[in-house]
Amino acid sequence: MKATTNRRLTVLRAMLNFLVKRGTIQKSDVPAFPIANNVDNKRRGYLDTEDMEKLLKASRDTCTHSCASYTRLACVPARLRN
Numbered sequence: 001m002k003a004t005t006n007r008r009l010t011v012l013r014a015m016l017n018f019l020v021k022r023g024t025i026q027k028s029d030v031p032a033f034p035i036a037n038n039v040d041n042k043r044r045g046y047l048d049t050e051d052m053e054k055l056l057k058a059s060r061d062t063c064t065h066s067c068a069s070y071t072r073l074a075c076v077p078a079r080l081r082n
Contacts, residue, residue, distance in 0.1 A: 002036040009033045 016030045047055065 002039045006035050006039060009035060 013030075013033050016025070019025045020027050020030060
């Protein structure tokens, strides 16, 4: 999670620095962003075949249900949806 937060803060910092360079905002308006050091972003494990099959089955069931609900909704005329 820290790695994702660091990437987002880096983008935000770059955007604010760009605005400073354009003269849109003052440098004093840009807050300091703490960036985490020594981020451990290593993979902690792998899915075995059994777990992967369970995950795929669960996602298929969820997707099938969601797609069926969307299809039913899409078939209803817009004037009747609200």
